[in-house]
Amino acid sequence: MIHSSDSPLLLLPNTFHAFYGGFSSLHKAQKEAIVPILSGQDLILQSATGSGKSEAVLAPVMERVISSGKKTTVLYIIPTKALAHDLKRRFEPVISDRLGLNLAVRTGDIKPRGKTRPDILFTTPESLDVMMGSTNESIKGFLYCVGTIIIDEVHPLVHQYRGRHLAFLLSRLERRSGRTLQKIAMSATIADVDSIIGFFDFSTDTLRISADVKRRINARLMHIRQEDTELTALLDDLYITWQYWKILVFANSRSACDRLLDIVNRSGKFQGVSELHYSNLKPLERKSAGRGAGGTVSCPFGSCRSGHCGSFPCQGHAQCPEPADHFLSV
Numbered sequence: 001m002i003h004s005s006d007s008p009l010l011l012l013p014n015t016f017h018a019f020y021g022g023f024s025s026l027h028k029a030q031k032e033a034i035v036p037i038l039s040g041q042d043l044i045l046q047s048a049t050g051s052g053k054s055e056a057v058l059a060p061v062m063e064r065v066i067s068s069g070k071k072t073t074v075l076y077i078i079p080t081k082a083l084a085h086d087l088k089r090r091f092e093p094v095i096s097d098r099l100g101l102n103l104a105v106r107t108g109d110i111k112p113r114g115k116t117r118p119d120i121l122f123t124t125p126e127s128l129d130v131m132m133g134s135t136n137e138s139i140k141g142f143l144y145c146v147g148t149i150i151i152d153e154v155h156p157l158v159h160q161y162r163g164r165h166l167a168f169l170l171s172r173l174e175r176r177s178g179r180t181l182q183k184i185a186m187s188a189t190i191a192d193v194d195s196i197i198g199f200f201d202f203s204t205d206t207l208r209i210s211a212d213v214k215r216r217i218n219a220r221l222m223h224i225r226q227e228d229t230e231l232t233a234l235l236d237d238l239y240i241t242w243q244y245w246k247i248l249v250f251a252n253s254r255s256a257c258d259r260l261l262d263i264v265n266r267s268g269k270f271q272g273v274s275e276l277h278y279s280n281l282k283p284l285e286r287k288s289a290g291r292g293a294g295g296t297v298s299c300p301f302g303s304c305r306s307g308h309c310g311s312f313p314c315q316g317h318a319q320c321p322e323p324a325d326h327f328l329s330v
Helices: 016-020 028-038 053-067 081-098 125-132 137-144 161-177 193-199 227-240 254-264 283-290 307-311
Strands: 043-046 073-077 103-106 120-123 146-151 182-187 207-210 246-251 295-300 314-317
Touching: 016 053, 016 081, 028 043, 028 053, 028 207, 043 053, 043 193, 053 073, 053 081, 053 120, 053 146, 053 182, 073 125, 081 103, 081 120, 120 125, 125 137, 125 161, 137 146, 137 161, 146 161, 227 254, 246 254
Parallel strands: 043 182, 043 207, 073 120, 073 146, 103 120, 146 182, 246 295, 246 314
Antiparallel strands: none
16 A cells, blocks of 8 residues: 655655655655556646656656556657657656666657667657557557556647547547556646546546746736837847846747847847757757857747746747747746
8 A cells, every 4th residue: 555654765666766866855746746646546737847747747657667567658748849859858867777768759750769669658649640550569569558648738738639639549549458547647837627637538536736836927018019129129128127138039930030030139138149949959959048148049939848948037929829828838
């Protein structure tokens, strides 16, 4: 019997040090998630970006994989390729190097190497669709052994086409395996938990964990008429008056990013120190953009869904995102 009063070190004998060895202490949500996940219970976790949601879920999930003798596998659903690459970079040293498990990524342009069955696979809904029809024995073996499904950044999928597509694929996967699969959903912003439970067919006893967000978002709406001059003036004001030396600017398309970068690099405080961030940048380039000493980074909205976003004290959107609440979840 698993007891919540037990030490996390005792509950996670194989994975605690691998995932939490560098933590001075565990967050409340990280402690609360251990027992229900180890027990196979469905769970929805809401916590701020950069608060350790992935560790909170992956530590007990991978403990289950090890405890099963690697008979079960984990399917980790991610909305974008960029986030898949970032998660692989973050957790490959933990999952592969320290735990000796097989981590793989499968997106539209990256496929797992070799014939070894993954223990955990990071993929997008579209790539999962392709995998469901694959005749590859390694892929078929992986899908048949899936015991846990993790849906990261779940909020933009609910009641959208991609979400309905994913819900159908998960239903097919359950029918194919002949058993009920554990489902876990995560996001920084979840307006209606019940809608996720119904939409993705979570169990009726799904546990909800919501961690308080301790940072305050000061949202402002600015109407810019003359982009060529007013954008630079706005950024200079943010730098001089508010001392925001590092700014992340979202746009709705790559062409808009190119246009904004051209404007910013003509004059002003951020001239010559601004960069572009696309979802298909190499990992080192994305890492450099997110951890630079200063400047602005312009990127298509949705391509930056990693912990790097949290290092920008000021974030803006050059056009209104659809829907607008997605912007506040970054």
